[in-house]
Amino acid sequence: xxxxxxxxxxxxxxxxxxxxxxxxxxxxxxxxxxxxxxxxxxxxxxxxxxxxxxxxxxxxxxxxxxxxxxxxxxxxxxxxxxxxxxxxxxxxxxxxxxxxxxxxxxxxxxxxxxxxxxxxxxxxxxxxxxxxxxxxxxxxxxxxxxxxxxxxxxxxxxxxxxxxxxxxxxxxxxxxxxxxxxxxxxxxxxxxxxxxxxxxxxxxxxxxxxxxxxxxxxxxxxxxxxxxxxxxxxxxxxxxxxxxxxxxxxxxxxxxxxxxxxxxxxxxxxxxxxxxxxxxxxxxxxxxxxxxxxxxxxxxxxxxxxxxxxxxxxxxxxxxxxxxxxxxxxxxxxxxxxxxxxxxxxxxxxxxxxxxxxxxxxxxxxxxxxxxxxxxxxxxxxxxxxxxxxxxxxxxxxxxxxxxx
Amino acid sequence: xxxxxxxxxxxxxxxxxxxxxxxxxxxxxxxxxxxxxxxxxxxxxxxxxxxxxxxxxxxxxxxxxxxxxxxxxxxxxxxxxxxxxxxxxxxxxxxxxxxxxxxxxxxxxxxxxxxxxxxxxxxxxxxxxxxxxxxxxxxxxxxxxxxxxxxxxxxxxxxxxxxxxxxxxxxxxxxxxxxxxxxxxxxxxxxxxxxxxxxxxxxxxxxxxxxxxxxxxxxxxxxxxxxxxxxxxxxxxxxxxxxxxxxxxxxxxxxxxxxxxxxxxxxxxxxxxxxxxxxxxxxxxxxxxxxxxxxxxxxxxxxxxxxxxxxxxxxxxxxxxxxxxxxxxxxxxxxxxxxxxxxxxxxxxxxxxxxxxxxxxxxxxxxxxxxxxxxxxxxxxxxxxxxxxxxxxxxxxxxxxxxxx
Numbered sequence: 001x002x003x004x005x006x007x008x009x010x011x012x013x014x015x016x017x018x019x020x021x022x023x024x025x026x027x028x029x030x031x032x033x034x035x036x037x038x039x040x041x042x043x044x045x046x047x048x049x050x051x052x053x054x055x056x057x058x059x060x061x062x063x064x065x066x067x068x069x070x071x072x073x074x075x076x077x078x079x080x081x082x083x084x085x086x087x088x089x090x091x092x093x094x095x096x097x098x099x100x101x102x103x104x105x106x107x108x109x110x111x112x113x114x115x116x117x118x119x120x121x122x123x124x125x126x127x128x129x130x131x132x133x134x135x136x137x138x139x140x141x142x143x144x145x146x147x148x149x150x151x152x153x154x155x156x157x158x159x160x161x162x163x164x165x166x167x168x169x170x171x172x173x174x175x176x177x178x179x180x181x182x183x184x185x186x187x188x189x190x191x192x193x194x195x196x197x198x199x200x201x202x203x204x205x206x207x208x209x210x211x212x213x214x215x216x217x218x219x220x221x222x223x224x225x226x227x228x229x230x231x232x233x234x235x236x237x238x239x240x241x242x243x244x245x246x247x248x249x250x251x252x253x254x255x256x257x258x259x260x261x262x263x264x265x266x267x268x269x270x271x272x273x274x275x276x277x278x279x280x281x282x283x284x285x286x287x288x289x290x291x292x293x294x295x296x297x298x299x300x301x302x303x304x305x306x307x308x309x310x311x312x313x314x315x316x317x318x319x320x321x322x323x324x325x326x327x328x329x330x331x332x333x334x335x336x337x338x339x340x341x342x343x344x345x346x347x348x349x350x351x352x353x354x355x356x357x358x359x360x361x362x363x364x365x366x367x368x369x370x371x372x373x374x375x376x377x378x379x380x381x382x383x384x385x386x387x388x389x390x391x392x393x394x395x396x397x398x399x400x401x402x403x404x405x
Numbered sequence: 406x407x408x409x410x411x412x413x414x415x416x417x418x419x420x421x422x423x424x425x426x427x428x429x430x431x432x433x434x435x436x437x438x439x440x441x442x443x444x445x446x447x448x449x450x451x452x453x454x455x456x457x458x459x460x461x462x463x464x465x466x467x468x469x470x471x472x473x474x475x476x477x478x479x480x481x482x483x484x485x486x487x488x489x490x491x492x493x494x495x496x497x498x499x500x501x502x503x504x505x506x507x508x509x510x511x512x513x514x515x516x517x518x519x520x521x522x523x524x525x526x527x528x529x530x531x532x533x534x535x536x537x538x539x540x541x542x543x544x545x546x547x548x549x550x551x552x553x554x555x556x557x558x559x560x561x562x563x564x565x566x567x568x569x570x571x572x573x574x575x576x577x578x579x580x581x582x583x584x585x586x587x588x589x590x591x592x593x594x595x596x597x598x599x600x601x602x603x604x605x606x607x608x609x610x611x612x613x614x615x616x617x618x619x620x621x622x623x624x625x626x627x628x629x630x631x632x633x634x635x636x637x638x639x640x641x642x643x644x645x646x647x648x649x650x651x652x653x654x655x656x657x658x659x660x661x662x663x664x665x666x667x668x669x670x671x672x673x674x675x676x677x678x679x680x681x682x683x684x685x686x687x688x689x690x691x692x693x694x695x696x697x698x699x700x701x702x703x704x705x706x707x708x709x710x711x712x713x714x715x716x717x718x719x720x721x722x723x724x725x726x727x728x729x730x731x732x733x734x735x736x737x738x739x740x741x742x743x744x745x746x747x748x749x750x751x752x753x754x755x756x757x758x759x760x761x762x763x764x765x766x767x768x769x770x771x772x773x774x775x776x777x778x779x780x781x782x783x784x785x786x787x788x789x790x791x792x793x794x795x796x797x798x799x800x801x802x803x804x805x806x807x808x809x810x
Contacts, residue, residue, distance in 0.1 A: 015461075016458070016461035016462050019462060020462065050481070053421070053481070053485060054484075054485065054488060056420075056421035057421050057424060057425065057485050057488045057489050057492065058488050058489065058491065058492040060492075061488045061491075062487070062488065062491055064498070065484045065485075065487045065488050065491070065499060066484070068480065068483065068484035068487070068499050068501075069480075069481055069484035069485065069488075071480075072477035072480050072481050075473065075474075075476075075477050075480075076455070076458070076474055076477050078473065079459075079470045079471070079473035079474035080458060080459065080462050080470075080474065082467070082470045082473075083459060083462045083463050083466045083467065083470050083474075084462050084463070086463065086466075086467055086470070087462065087463040087465075093469075094470060094473050096473075096550075098503070099548055099549075099550075143504055144504075145501075145504075
């Protein structure tokens with residue numbers, strides 16, 4: 001007998017018809033001789049509506065009370081889901097995070113799961129019930145209700161799957177699965193049958209809009225196979241799992257563009273030890289995350305430093321730098337938000353050469369200028385002009401034959 | 406330092422403005438040097454909406470899952486109330502029934518409170534917080550969420566007041582207080598400053614629409630003074646408390662008409678022992694509650710029995726009786742739903758004579774025929790024609806000078 005965890009996001013339980021369809025999935029899995037744990041999010045816009053209620057009361061609600069308020073959204077979904085399963089003739093029981101012993105730290109609105117007591121779930125599964133658990137929530141050591149922040153229901157599902165040693169954790173979503181590129185931009189993009197945890201983490205924009213990054217890391221750590229599946233049809237979706245030998249034969253799994261970074265350029269600083277350290281200490285002190293960094297030696301013993309930060313943090317970064325401009329003797333500090341990061345990802349890169357060359361040549365043929373480059377074991381990223389990013393994405397997708405199986 | 410429990414019903418927390426006004430009451434009581442516990446119901450129509458969601462899923466939702474669903478209504482109110490108190494600059498913390506240790510039996514949708522662990526509430530009160538508790542809900546011994554049925558938030562408030570030995574339990578409502586008669590029918594009806602537990606229990610239609618009868622009994626048992634107050638102005642409302650010596654000087658406290666009963670008449674049964682017992686055994690076996698009973702000896706050794714039952718249970722009563730009509734040799738079984746019960750109530754009756762005489766004479770003067778009479782130590786009730794009930798009510802109210810202080 002297998003054990004499957006099924007997670008239904010807010011859009012998959014938005015109304016009575018969708019809840020009934022989701023219940024059907026759970027009952028089907030149970031009838032295929034599986035123990036089934038269902039993790040549900042709040043219905044559709046419920047969480048936003050609850051935040052709206054809070055804002056009618058005060059613009060600065062306490063995080064503890066916000067958690068008390070919004071956690072009702074998932075609780076409602078669990079009860080409705082259990083009722084829908086009952087109506088299909090299968091036994092089921094709903095639990096809040098507190099009832100099922102999901103203990104978190106006390107960081108309200110962004111708590112992390114510390115432990116889960118799976119005894120109660122096991123008992124109910126063994127008695128033949130489908131167990132419906134509220135996603136996104138838990139309790140801290142003092143029994144205060146906490147929530148896990150964005151993507152928190154994924155975290156609940158993956159943590160339960162890991163601790164229950166589930167055979168599979170199904171993440172039902174409103175997409176067909178994980179694609180070689182964003183199909184809205186690249187029509188010939190192909191749905192992947194399988195992808196490794198590492199690849200999907202690198203393919204951030206393709207994967208983590210569907211599954212929360214922290215949950216993928218957790219699944220990787222505990223080796224829980226995830227399956228991203230559509231809730232609107234019966235297709236198989238994409239399995240996210242440990243890399244296998246045959247996966248390495250696929251050199252590039254996907255290509256992605258992100259537009260949430262900005263470039264900062266510091267020109268004409270003296271080429272002497274300690275200045276780079278001073279710059280990035282100041283950046284860190286202002287809680288700005290830095291991604292890529294490039295240092296060039298310029299003319300007359302002066303250097304230029306270029307780096308990227310999240311666009312949302314650019315203003316903080318710039319004011320931090322202007323504060324030390326004199327101290328570091330920088331001639332000019334400027335920024336550019338019109339950049340995009342184009343990445344190719346594939347675990348096969350570890351054992352194949354020539355990927356970077358092919359990528360750079362393709363971009364050159366398209367007359368796309370590469371502003372910055374960074375590489376990891378399984379990824380090559382280039383910062384390019386945002387206006388050229390769509391064209392570049394299509395060209396790279398074609399160059400690596402990603403549309404063909 | 407005093408301790409006050411304040412209960413706000415659904416209409417008193419229906420929207421953000423009302424929640425803010427309620428929070429103001431709590432903060433005011435706290436600034437008057439009181440520990441304050443606030444008990445809240447679900448906002449306005451929330452509970453009905455939640456039942457509606459369940460009905461979209463199934464027409465036979467399980468009671469456990471219904472409790473899981475509708476208990477979110479009060480939880481939302483607690484969080485919003487705590488936020489509103491924070492916004493007024495006072496510390497506050499919200500709790501679900503489960504968090505505050507309100508343990509009930511397992512009768513989902515109509516559970517009864519078994520015990521409350523007040524330690525947590527005391528700690529939070531001692532640390533200077535206003536404690537906001539979800540009404541209407543608790544958990545059973547297995548940590549399943551339960552609800553207390555209609556009027557359940559009153560039960561929560563009174564139980565907390567009793568266990569915390571509160572000086573007062575304020576029940577905020579949308580009426581000014583308890584009146585000598587229904588002011589919509591009797592314009593000269595007067596608001597009472599004080600009334601005893603026993604009187605308000607007898608004045609069912611005047612009192613228990615405002616406070617649940619079970620909660621009044623509980624308050625009486627633990628001697629918790631209740632105050633029924635309007636949420637829309639600062640007036641004092643009506644205090645419900647143990648009877649005091651001076652209360653006995655008021656002979657009649659109020660007069661009330663209820664129209665939820667029906668009369669059953671069994672004519673021409675043999676006048677021999679055991680038949681009445683047989684009749685009411687059959688009635689009880691069908692779960693029909695009987696209120697007044699009258700037996701007359703008729704002609705030729707035959708008797709008539711007349712009794713009243715709740716209108717909603719009349720059909721059950723009649724079919725039960727028709728089933729034994731032959732056995733009890735009854736000539737005729739008929740019923741009349743067009744009856745009303747007019748009652749005068751007052752603890753002063755215990756030591757004053759002539760109340761019944763005055764009531765009967767007043768009805769006679771109004772040409773109102775009395776069909777049945779029943780009396781208790783502090784109440785006289787007459788069954789009369791429903792069509793005459795308004796006129797009778799006004800006449801009795803006037804006859805006892807209830808409009809004058």
